[in-house]
Amino acid sequence: MNSISTIILTYNEEKHIERCIRNAQQFSETIFLVDSFSTDQTVSIAESLGAKVYQNKWENNHAKQFNWGLKNLPIATEWIFRLDADEYLTADLVAEINQKLPHLSTDFSGVVFERKMYFMDKLMTKGMVQMNMLRLFRHQHGVCEDRWMDEHIVLTEGKSIQFDGYFVDYNLNPLGWWIQKHNNYAIREAIELLNLEYELIVPKTEQAKQYEMSADAQSKREKKKKYANMPLFWRSFIYFVYRYFFKFGFTQGKEGFLWHFMQGWWYRTLVDAKIYEVKKACGNDTVKIKQFISKNYQIEL
Numbered sequence: 001m002n003s004i005s006t007i008i009l010t011y012n013e014e015k016h017i018e019r020c021i022r023n024a025q026q027f028s029e030t031i032f033l034v035d036s037f038s039t040d041q042t043v044s045i046a047e048s049l050g051a052k053v054y055q056n057k058w059e060n061n062h063a064k065q066f067n068w069g070l071k072n073l074p075i076a077t078e079w080i081f082r083l084d085a086d087e088y089l090t091a092d093l094v095a096e097i098n099q100k101l102p103h104l105s106t107d108f109s110g111v112v113f114e115r116k117m118y119f120m121d122k123l124m125t126k127g128m129v130q131m132n133m134l135r136l137f138r139h140q141h142g143v144c145e146d147r148w149m150d151e152h153i154v155l156t157e158g159k160s161i162q163f164d165g166y167f168v169d170y171n172l173n174p175l176g177w178w179i180q181k182h183n184n185y186a187i188r189e190a191i192e193l194l195n196l197e198y199e200l201i202v203p204k205t206e207q208a209k210q211y212e213m214s215a216d217a218q219s220k221r222e223k224k225k226k227y228a229n230m231p232l233f234w235r236s237f238i239y240f241v242y243r244y245f246f247k248f249g250f251t252q253g254k255e256g257f258l259w260h261f262m263q264g265w266w267y268r269t270l271v272d273a274k275i276y277e278v279k280k281a282c283g284n285d286t287v288k289i290k291q292f293i294s295k296n297y298q299i300e301l
Contacts, residue, residue, distance in 0.1 A: 003078040011036040013085035023088035086171040093165025109141040109158025114166040119259040127249025190274040240265035
């Protein structure tokens, strides 16, 4: 078995956790859960399958929770894999990791994989910008960047290589859960975009900044800056048209339409609505913006 510790962040993931752990057991030596005090059967299921469960209070930030795990878990393997509870690796990717990782040059400290999404039980293969993510890295050679949204694993040493296979995000919860989740995400994304305009968040130290950008993350950040400069509401419509028509999202039936409408237009329009709400109430006063976000969304910047 590969010298890999897989770390999974969980809170009430009883629908997904067995599938996730059994998949991770195909390529991992050890499986850790960093659980945010689940109230369902997540912990008991995980422990029955041999996973090691540690609990830590959730602080409204994926990066902090994962980095807590890197600091506090008794990791004894050469490699670490970050896997979400509703994700799993395809059989081809598992075979590729098992075949290639033992022979990987020491020059490489991280491995990038493509992530594909299921929506309403259908794999979305059209209309999506390719999502490449660094998820496998050598122990003590990577951290999770501290961001409100779209945080990435970034390397502190070495370089990365991309494997051919992909893993999937296949959440089994109903559409109402997805809508509520993205409603919660919307204010975090709004903060990211407002920060690009007003610099609401205190810049990190120079030492921390040097590890913030992988090449793929840098590309996404540049695209986000361009998106942030486009007019409110029009940008979400243009993004939907691009994905659904120009990237052939319309070829995937009703599920494809719902996916690109909900994730590409509705969600991003909701983000813009929250930005509009903040600006309407506060104008360009950054102090008032921070106070508004704190009062209405219980988020301290």
